Structures are given as C-alpha cells and as structure tokens.
Amino acid sequence: MQGLRSSGEKGRKAAARDLVYRILSDGLMIFLGLVMAPIVILPLLFALPEPVIEFFNLADTLIIAIFVIEYFLKLGLAENRVSHFLDRWHLLDLVIITLPALEVLPVAGSTLARSSPALRLLRVVRVAAAGGRSVERRIEPEVTALEPAPPPFSTMRIRGMAGGTGDVLDLTSEEAKRYLESAPAGVWLDFSGVSRPDFPILAELLGVPAVYFESRLMRPSHPGITSAGATRLIFVQEPEQISRVRKGAPVPGVTKIGLIVVNRGETIATVAKARDHFFEQVQAGLGANALPGVPLHSRVLYGALDRINENYAAILVELEAELLRLEGTPSNEMPKNFLDSVFHLKRISSALASSLFHEREVTTVLARSISVSGSWAGQKSIFDALASETDYLHETAGNIQEGLLTLIDVHINTVSYEMNRAMRVIAVLSALVLIPTLVGQMLGMNTLDVPFSLYLWQVTVWTVIAMLGVGWIFYKIGWLR
Template sequence: MGFLALVSLFIALAPTVVASNTTFSQAQVFIEWGILVLFIVEYGVNFIFASSRRIFVLNPWRILDLFIICTGLLSVIPMANEHLRSIPALRLLKFIRMALFGFRMKFAMSLDNSKISLVLSPPVQSFKAYSLVDKNICGYTELTWGSVVQRLKSSSNDWLFAIGLNSEQLTEVADILQAPKSALDMLFKHSLYPRIERMDEYTAIFLWSPKVVKLSDDSVPTIERSPILLLGANNNIITLSGTESSLVNEITLNLTEVGIPAPPLMQTTSALIRVLIAQYTDVISTLEQTLLYLDKHQKQLGDKSFLDQTFRLRNEITNVRGNLKHFASVVHQLAEKPLAIKSFEVMPRPILTVLADDVDGLFDSADDLLTTLAALVELRINISSFQMNKVMRLLAVITTITLIPTMVGGLMGMNLIDSPWHFTLSEITFFVGVAMSCGIYIFASKGWFR
C-alpha cells in the first residue's frame, strides 16, 4: 500500500511536469481508478474480518481511510467537470491524502504486532487444601478450611498444602503461627527471588516453581513462575501456593519413590525441594537446547532476528540464574541454620546438604549458559563487523579506482578541441586505463579482493 501511495503521488505530480495529451490523461485516470479500487478492497477486507466492526469504523485511522477513499472518488469520478477535477483544491487534497497515508503506514509498520501480548492477572483459584503428613507419610488427604485450622493448632506433625487463601484466611494462619501478616504479604506478593526469614516463633521460606512454556512460533521459550511460601512453626508446616499446580501429586510421587530415614516434615520438605530441582533441571535443559539451536542455525537467521532471540534468551537465563543463586542460599540455610521447627532441630541435616549441592550445580550450569551465550553473541557481532569491513574495503577500492578518471576529466575538461593539451581522446583513455589497471593490480596483490 505504501508503494501504491508513492505511485499515486507521482501521478498527482505528473501533470505539472509532463505535457498532457489524450493518451496520458486516459492512462492517468485508469491508474488512479486501479489504485483507488485497491484502497477500497483493503478497507473492505479489514472491515469484514474485524473482531468488532463498530470499533473498526470509529477508529480514527479507519475514518481517515474512508476520507481518503471519498476524496479519491471525488477526484477521479468520470462525470466530474474537467475544470473541477483540475482545480488546485482537489490537487492539494491528493497531496494531503498521500502525506497522511504515508504517516499512517510509518506508524503501523513501527508496531510489531506478532510480539504484542496482554499481561493478564492470574486467575483467582478456589480454596483447596491437602495434608501430606498425618503422623506417617501416606499420600495426601484433601481438607476443609476448618480442618486446616484445627491441624495448625494441634501438636501433631502436619505438612499442609493450601491454594487460593483469601485475606481473612491468611490472617488467621498468621495469627496461629505468630507471624505478622504484613511480613507474609510482603514475602508472598512482592518477593522477586527465593529467600528465607528465620524468626524465633516461625520460619518463612519463599520459593518459585518454574515451568517452561514453549511458544509454537518461536524458538525461545518463556519461563512462567508460580510463588510458593512455606510457613513452619513448632510441629507444623503449611505451604501456600499462588496458583493451581501439580505440586501435590509430584511431591507425593517423590515421597513414595525416595525413602530416606528422616522425620516426616523433613522428608516432605526435602521432597518439595527435589521437585523444584527437577523443574529447574528441565528449565536449564530447555534453555541449553535453545542455545544449541541458535548456535546451529545462526547463519539462517538475520542479524535482527538473531539479536532479538538471543536478547530474550539472555533475559530468561539471567532470571533463572538469579533464582537458582538465592534458591541455593535458602537450601544451605535450611541445612545449616537453626529453625523454628521442632522436626528440624537435629543437626546437621545431610539430606538438605546434598540438595544444596545439587542447586549449586544447577546455578553453575546457568552461569555457563550465560557465558556461552555471551560468546555466541560476540562471535556474531565480530562476523558482522568483518563482513562490514569487507564491504567498506570494496567501496574504498572502487572509490580509489574511479578517482583516477574523475581527476583526469576534471583537470582536462570534457572537450579536447582547442585545448592547450596535446593529447587525443584515445591516448587519454589508454593512459587512464593503464593507471586504473595498475591500481587494481596493487589492491589485488594486497588481497583486498579476497
């Protein structure tokens, strides 16, 4: 459409610089009608496929489109008086139409609609609660809110998992565990990285549960994170999740597959950490595969596409690396520092120490990915710079070679008749050819053509 706008602009300017005749006038009208028909078709197709036709018609850009079409119909309608069609006012409308259409096209082309996405708030989850430890580890049991409160107040060991707590329920949990609600809100809603709060009355642990979202039309995956908050005091641990997830099933499956001699609360907590480690391992593996894909197909990708994908990949790797760094710190503190949970009083905690080493290994892997990606980007930039240098070198050769005839022509002039120079045109052409050939040979011997 921008090309058609340019053609229409030339047609509008043509009568001012080209002598008009019958054939030219007919061709001008025919081309203007063709362009106008394409404008109408474009407007009609967008109108038919618009999600809301009322919004489409009232859109300021579409009103401008309709104005452009009506102006075109007025200026090229065959029944219009010839004097009316050639008056300066209508010609001015043509120029305004082209200027506005060009501005609109520039604005539309500056938007990358394939990358526009709406950031929606996560859906509000209905309340669900489960018990994963009931004196002995025996899978999970779904609970009501009353049962959750009763178990939190009891002295028996319980590891609870709750989803979708409202503000009143969170306040009640904070009161039972003697933890300030404002601190829990700050941890659960405003924390950027995993962290641990060790108080005398309670222990609060904030973690992220990562999940890989592979986009079908792009090679770079997106990492979604769900918040998890563990609250431990006395004999109980309650885990709060921000969104519905399969963590309960995964923790239960891990408990049944990995049997370790430890108190039930420590077993379940270590099972949660192992599940998160498995999720981060999957994330690291996916990011590594994406990096290998970019390395393998970088020749097929243009500079803009390559840099765009590597930038987004670096962003994902950096976020995962930061989360793993703080996650490792949290697990190390769980393994070594005193906590307000009676089942964790036994020191040291070798199970958590091993898991902390696993998280350290994942952090090192993420750090290696970041280093490899930086080296890949640097290599691509160096290759682009080398190719640009080859182009600039070729331009320098062409400029230098063409400088010889330019200087000779400037010094001797275009006409050798009655000139003070006693040379013929063939002689000058020969000497210029010799000089250019010598220059080409010098540059070729230096390897500038390779």
C-alpha cells in the same frame, strides 16, 4: 508451552506471520480505516464531479482489497484459526469486507447499489465498522496475558497429612486448627489458592504475621530463608514456561510461582497462591523418593525443593539446546530476528540465574542447619546434595548467559567486519573509477599547444596501467583479499 526450539514448519509459519503483521501493521489499517470515511461519506452528502466519484470508487475498492488480503492472511497464519475467527474484532473485520459484496446483490430486479436508502445504510454501517476497528487497533493491547486480579473472597483449600501414612484429609480452617493441636508428630498442612482474605486465618493458624504472606505472595520478591524463634520461614519460587504473543508470533518466557514453607519442629505447612499446584507433585514424590527414616517435614521440604530444581533443569536444558543451535548456525544463515531471539533468551537466562542465586543460598543454609548427629543424620547428606545441585544449576544459568552475550558479540563483530569489507571494496572501486574520470576531464580541455603528440591508444594504455598500479597497491595492503 512448546519447547524453545520449534520445528522448521512452525518456524517458517511464525516468520511469515511476523512479516504479515509488519507489512499490514496496525498503524496502516488505522490509516486506511480513517481514509475510508471521507471516501464513502462525501459522495453521499455532496454532488461530486464524475471523475472524482470514479477516483473515490477506485480508492474504496483498493482499501477493501487490502482489508480482504489482511483478513485472510492473518486468519491462515493464526496459531488457532477458530479462536482467531471468533474473536469479536476479527468478526468486525469480516463485516467490513462482506458489506461491499451486499451492495451489488440483486433485489427485486435491481441492486442495492442502485437503491439509494439501502446503499446509504450499508455504507454508513461499513464506515462505522471501520471506525470501530481503528479505535480497537488503537486501544486494544498487543499482549493480553495479564495476571488475573486476586478474588475478593476466600478460595483457599486446606489439605492435611499426618505421619506420612498417605491419608489425605480436606479440612476447613477450624478443623485445621484442631488437627494441629490433636494430630501426632509429623503433620503436613497444604494451603493452596491463597488470597488476601486468607492471610489473617493463616497468621492465626501458623503464628506468622500476615504481612509476611503479603510481601512474599503478592509483591515481587526473591527466595529467602529466615527464622523466628522455633519457626523457620522459607520462600522459594518454581519456574514455569509460558508463551506470550507478540506481533502475531509466540515469544517464550518464564514466570515464577511462589511457595512459602513454614517449619516448626516436626510440623510443616506449605502455602501457595496457585491452587492445587504443589501438593500432588510433592505427595507423589514422597513415595518415589523412598527416604526411610526421614521425618515427614524433611521429606516434604526436600520434595518441594527437588521438584523446583527439576523444573529449573528442564528449562536450562532447552536454553542450552537453543544456544548450541544458534552457535552452530553459519553467520550467513542467521534468521532476521536473530538479535531479538537472543535478547529474549538472555532475559530468561538472567532471570533464572538471579533466582537460582537466592535459591542456592536457601539450600546452603538448610544443609548447614542440620546437625550431623541425631536419629537420622543421613538427612544432612540429601540436603547437601540438593545444595550442590542448586549451585550447579546456578553456574549453568550463568554459563548460558555468558554464551548468549558472546554470541551477540560475535554476531555484531561479524556484521562489522562484513561492513568494513564492503566499504573497502567501495573505496577501491571509487579510486579505480576516479582515474578514467580524471583522464576524461583532461581530454576535454584544449590540447592543441601541448609539446608532444597524444593518441587515443596511448591515453587508453596509460589509463589501464594507472588503474592496475592502484589496484596492485590496494591488493598489497590487503583491501582486495
């Protein structure tokens, strides 16, 4: 996914694309596709009067023109024009706008438009294509970013490392079992691409109930840590930026990739539904961190949690930058989709704050569980630092969330203030216009028997004086400032 803050050119293109999708909406194209059917078919079935046929031809041409405009505008503003063009429904759109041109192609000194059988066939095909397009617009989901269903067969990959030597072995489940029994102290097994058929195998290898993997990897859950005898079970989630398409424009979002860490003594296992996602990064971090004397299981656990914190920090940096940009934008230059954009950012920050709250609990418990005595008491300090960093990230996410809420309040208050000012101006103008209106109504009455002389200039002067007096009152009470 690209950054939350796109360039000006991409922003203008996204705004234009959103405008086109709102004006030439799916509902409008469904309606036009349905209207096209009687316009094209009725003249083929019945002998209609000439004025009616001319009207139908004009309406048919207008509908086709709208289809042409929609097709080329959406193709020109698409993020990936090739994928947009090759989409099966967009190819159907191309058929709809191409068939009318074939009706007037010269064939053997005549045209298809004058050839009744060919004309009927082409127009029936065109109506069928438009009908299929309408059905597609009704049943095709706007966002097709659904997570693929887990395969019914095993796709698990097992890799092992012993003693932190850097030698990585690809293992089968039977080899992994023998590896755990015969390997020296300090073993790391990584299970990636895990699906439901693998849960009984994992339960047997790691001594953890299969239902635990089901509840953490296949169902919505939050980070947590628990102990079962000498085994410590840790579930954490790595955030990953994604982009979904909504009304033709990319909408930022965050998904979470779950990781289970099973730690028993100096043996550690990492289990993830994602294939080959954690192992390489954590393995590279083992050498980069260069923690001499730290046991392998502590380095793996620290490397996994540190990587997750780095991803959280990267997303929060972009959120902060976008928040600062919105805060620095004058109120009169706010984009039209301001509230929609802030809403999506707030949803992302809320999800991050919730995950970091539980992540902080995990790192805090880990830091407290390490004794200050031992062969390498310094490992407590790195987990203390990790807990402090997670706590800081949680506070940062909370601050961003509060900043977005404040931004929404300021925007709403600014709009309300401007609306109140406009209503006051309207009230003042109405009061000023009311004075000459009342005077005009009085002059329309019979004034022959009034006991004083009345001239037009006097009426004008007194009207102006009254209007100035009312205007002065409104000015003093602050309605004109």
